[in-house]
Amino acid sequence: MSKNFLSELTGSFATPALENPTGVMMEAAYRDLGLDWRYINCEIQPNDLANAVLGAKAMNWCGFNCSIPHKVSVISHLDDLGESARIIGAVNTVVNRDGKLIGENTDGRGFVESVKSSLELTKKRVVLFGAGGAARAVAVELALAGVAHITIVNRNQERGEELSKLVADNTSAGAEYHAWTKQYQIPADTDLVINVTSIGLYPNVDAELDIDTDSIKSSMVVADGIFNPPETRLIQTAKTKGCTTVNGLGMLVQQGAIAFEYWTGKTPSIEVMKTALSDALDITDL
Ligand code: NDP
Known part of the structure; x- marks a missing residue:
């Protein structure tokens, strides 16, 4: 029987990345839908952004989030922008569509x-x-x-x-x-x-x-x-x-859920994402 050991890759490029809890809720949602997908939280300095984007493309990542300070500067490394990202002038979610990197904004x-x-x-x-x-x-x-x-x-x-x-x-x-x-x-x-x-x-x-x-x-x-x-x-x-x-936790979960849909084409469980986030952040009233 042939088995597939190749996970689909997503993640985040930001600095500082230490306190970004997005991966916890994304990976919980991937597991919940039985998807062999990973979310890798990367500490990327501004001077390394171009190489990080090329690396993601070379490794056939399905997409990645950008956070401070890369939301505007990433645009020059992308192939195209979605409509609202174009109006907003900033990208927080990059989607690999048939090898082209498209910038979206889900915030x-x-x-x-x-x-x-x-x-x-x-x-x-x-x-x-x-x-x-x-x-x-x-x-x-x-x-x-x-x-x-x-x-x-x-x-x-x-x-x-x-x-x-x-x-x-x-x-x-x-x-x-x-x-x-x-x-x-x-x-x-x-x-x-x-x-x-x-x-x-x-x-x-x-x-x-x-x-x-x-x-x-x-x-x-x-x-x-x-x-x-x-x-x-x-x-x-x-x-x-x-x-x-x-509070801002709802926005965090919802912007992540929209990015999840862009990458996987599937709708994640908001409840699973919220539970994972509240467990990770020790919050009881999410
Ligand atoms: P930016 O650095 O792009 O913008 C910061 C904003 O805060 C500017 O309007 C700036 O005003 C203002 N500001 C900062 N310090 C002061 C101050 N002392 N007095 C008055 N105004 C001040 O950051 P972002 O837009 O990326 O993020 C803004 C906030 O949104 C952050 O708190 C971030 O955590 C939150 N956020 C939440 C998300 C979520 O999912 N919940 C997602 C993304 C962001 P000025 O123009 O005058 O400098």
Whole structure:
């Protein structure tokens, strides 16, 4: 009887890679579907990215994730981009399609999936903090999902203005930039508040967004892209105000699930991925 000992390979290129738990949830989902697939978490320095991509191609990897700091720089090493990655201008998932490396972006769709059970997004008004790679992905996908308007609040004016123009030029949602020079008052008609900055990210867990907390109303859904820690200061404050909250673990699982589908063509079990992640991170309330 002929046996196949050749695993299909996927993985991640990033630095630092040490605390990236993605492989745990991906390999659990592969096992769950009986797939002989592996996910290899690689520490890749910027100067080594070109060789890492060539290596993945030479070894016939099915695909790989890119994280900080490679999401933009990887584009010059790819054969083509999917539609949302092209608009966003960043890639977090590379898919090997018949030997061609295609860049996709699943961060924003992952966020949209994670928030959908808490809020119907159509025609909603959004305040989004941040204008980096993840914020671009989240803003574009929220706009494509049908929100009415996004106010982008960011420290760096140029990046903030560029993102509001990106949304306005490429989608039917309205968008405006708001300078973050003093404590921000969230407009009372806001439906969804999202932090996609790195403020509050481990190890700076006590850092807080400069927001007037009195402007956070119980009618608002408050989400944080940060998953380490899952309970950021923003999420804690929003809970005390009676808001529905969404932490960054949902986005992490959902963006991974979409990448899984791109690579394998199969739908993974979200429950299996969540259980693997919560076991690995010692979290009980995922
Ligand atoms: P970037 O470095 O591209 O962007 C960082 C953003 O944070 C910028 O908008 C930057 O503002 C802002 N920022 C950082 N420090 C400060 C500060 N002290 N005061 C004000 N603004 C600040 O990072 P990413 O976009 O890749 O990641 C952003 C966050 O999203 C991270 O916390 C990351 O963990 C999270 N993320 C979560 C994912 C998930 O699956 N849950 C997936 C991807 C990211 P400025 O432009 O002014 O510099």
